Amino acid sequence: MKERAADLLADIGGSLAMAVGIFCFAEPADIAPGGISGISVMLKYLFGLPVGLMTFLINIPLLVLAWNYMGRRLTLKSLKTLAVSTVVLDGVVTPWFPQYGGDRMLGAIFGGLFLGTGLALIFMRGSTTAGTDIISHLMELRFPHVPIGTMLMLIDCVILGISMLVFGNIESGLFGIVALFCQTKVIDGVICGRDRGRAVMIMSAKNQRIASRVLEEIRHGATFLRGRGAYSRKEQDILYVVVRIPEFHRLKKIVSEEDPNAFLIVSEASQILGEGFKKIREEQQ
Secondary structure: OHHHHHHHHHHHHHHHHHHHHHHHHHOOOOOOOOHHHHHHHHHHHHHOOOHHHHHHHHHHHHHHHHHHHOOHHHHHHHHHHHHHHHHHHHHHHHHHOOOOOOOHHHHHHHHHHHHHHHHHHHHHOOOOOOOHHHHHHHHHHHOOOOOHHHHHHHHHHHHHHHHHHHHOOHHHHHHHHHHHHHHHHHHHHHHHHHHOEEEEEEEOOOHHHHHHHHHHHHOOOOEEEEEEOOOOOOEEEEEEEEEEHHHHHHHHHHHHHHOOOOEEEEEEEOOOEOOOOEOOOOOOO
16 A cells, blocks of 8 residues: 555656646747657647647557556556546646746756656656657567667657647757757656766775775775786786765775775766665566
C-alpha cells in the first residue's frame, strides 16, 4: 500500500509539473515539446481538441502494443500514469491556471524545465508516460542495432519538423529544441544528479597511505589495480577511487599531502550505485 501511495503521489506531482509545462508555457508559445504531447498541442492548435484527452487516445493503441511486447506490469503502470496526467491537465490545470504570454524563449525554457521535472518524478517510480517511450522500445525490437537514444531523437525531430509546418514558422521548431534540451537536462539531473561523482585513478608510490586515508577520512572503498609502466617496465599498484562530487576536493587534498608528484586521471561518473552510495534497485518489468 505504501508503494502504491508513493506511485500515486509521484503520478500526481509529475503530472501537475508536466501540465504546467505544456499548458502554461509550451502551448501559448506555439511549441510542440516532442512526443505525443507535442502532437496533441498541434491538434489543439488546429482543431481545438483537449491536449490531455488527445494524448490519452493516441496512446491507447500504443499501450495495446506495449501489453504484448513490454509486459503487463509496465503497461498497467503507464496506463495509470496516463489517466492521472489526463485528469490533471484537462480537469485541473487548463481551467484554473493562467498561461504565460511573454517571451517565447522563456516559454521554451520553463516549459522544458517543468516537463523534465514531471517526467523525472514519474520515471523514478518505474512508470512511463507511454508515447514515444513505447514507440522507441518497439522500434528497438525491429532495429536492435540502432541505439534507443537515437530513435527517440529521430522521433522528436520529426515532430518538431511537423510543428514548423503547423504553426507556420521555423521558430516553433527551434524553440522546441530548446525545450527538449532543458527537459533532458532536468531529467538527467533529477534521476542521476545525486548519484554523480568522479572516478579517479591514482599512480603514486604512496598509494597504500592514500588508500588508508580514503578509508578513514572519506569513508569510501578503494581498489588496487596492477599496472606496469611502459617506459620503466616497473610494476606498481594503481589506486582506483570513486567519490561524490563534493568529496572530490577532499580526495585531491589527501593525494597532494601524501604525494605532490602523484599522477591522477579523473573521469566523470554519471551514476554510482552500490555499497556506500545509492543502493541498486532491481527494475521490475
